[in-house]
Amino acid sequence: MKSHAAALLLVLLAAGCGSAPPPPPAVSVDPVTVQPQEAHGVTAAPPATSAECDREASLPPGPLPPAGAMPPGSTMAAIARRGLLVVGVDQNTYRFGFRDPTTGRIEGFDIDVAREIARAIFGDPDRIDLRVVDARDRETALISGQVDVVVRTYSITCERKRSVDFSTVYFVADQRILAPRGTRIDTADDLSGRRVCAVTGTTSLSNLFAMSPRPAVLAVTTWTDCLVMLQQNQVDAISTDDAVLAGLAEQDPTVEIVGPSLAVEPYGIGVGKHHEDLVRFVNGVLERMRLDGTWDRLYDRWLSRLGPSPGPPTARYEGT
Missing domain, CATH: 3.40.190.10 (Periplasmic binding protein-like II)
Known part of the structure; x- marks a missing residue:
């Protein structure tokens, strides 16, 4: 009886090995074009741009106070008490503001310009809080006070100057x-x-x-x-x-x-309205960067692929 069952099993296995498995059911999927989110x-x-101002003119700077000794009652003193300069930046513009995949740090020309402002306030360029801001949200971030400044390939226009203030031009x-x-x-x-x-x-x-x-x-x-x-x-x-x-x-x-x-x-650093002292302070930092070679050093580090340094843009001040 056992030998008969074993023989039957061998027959069934042999029959199974010789038969082809049924084909899988056909599946038809239409190709889908995948676009970036929100495309x-x-x-x-878009909102019209106005040409009713001198868009590149900004407030003249005063003497820069020593780092760590901001004038009492000033916007810079409030930032110093907080302990960090809060900056709206980009993380997707290579060479200006981008996240380095090897370190995870946001770096670039704009980032180093922002660090110079932190250095002038604290004496330490790392006392900085970088917050990623979409291009469409730059004015909102400044008006709401989410950030102290925006350094983000931010073109100066007369329309934007109705909502926020700008430094002098630091890149063209x-x-x-x-x-x-x-x-x-x-x-x-x-x-x-x-x-x-x-x-x-x-x-x-x-x-x-x-x-x-x-x-x-x-x-x-x-x-x-x-x-x-x-x-x-x-x-x-x-x-x-x-x-x-x-x-x-x-x-x-x-x-x-x-x-x-x-x-x-022309790129400028955005500052919220009613902070004229901070605008003048930032303009003082930019003027120092023009004079002491810092601007050229940052250009050579990040932007030399654009060609030889053209030198920093000349500042234009209101009333001059």
Whole structure:
């Protein structure tokens, strides 16, 4: 009986080994185009920019007090009591404000400029609290008091000066175009009918929307989102400040910066209204950086790929 059962088992196993398994059921999945979060087409004009002011003029500085001895009752004294300078920054703009993947630290030209302000208040550049702020939230962060200053490739415009104050200009960029090598995109006219990416809340977005003929403008949260969309052929070009585009081009050798300047973008440090003493103090720090070589040193460290240092922008003060 046992031998008969064993023989039957061998027959069944042999039959099983010789038969092919049934094919898996067919599954059909339509391809899905994945875009960065909050990516959207811009169909309404961003807030108009005003040209009714001298946008680059700021308050003249007074003598800088010694570090650790801020004037009683001043905004700087309040910051000193807190123990940290709170700064709104970026973490996605290579060379200006970016998170180093090896250290996790936010670094860049803007970050080191902010550290010079902390050094002037405390005598220690590390007494600083870096808070990441989206481009569209810069004014809100200053008005609400979430940050003391914003140092974040922050173009000075007359419209923005109605809401917040600015330092003197510490860097000047030109809006240009980033496109894949070999494409027939060289000028603003070549953007007509093309898909162009920019970041929400930036002057670059407003400048693109104002073009005639207008490209198809797509807005995202960060410039690295724009680069991802360009790499995935979801847009044809990116347009913003050449300093920002240079950082993107370093991350992707298949793209290049093309065309002449579309607009001049002077960067300033944002300060909340009703803190004129802090504006004057920051301007004093920037003036010292111009004179003692600190600006050139920071340029050489972070921005030398843009070319030889042009030297710091000349400060322009109100009433002079």
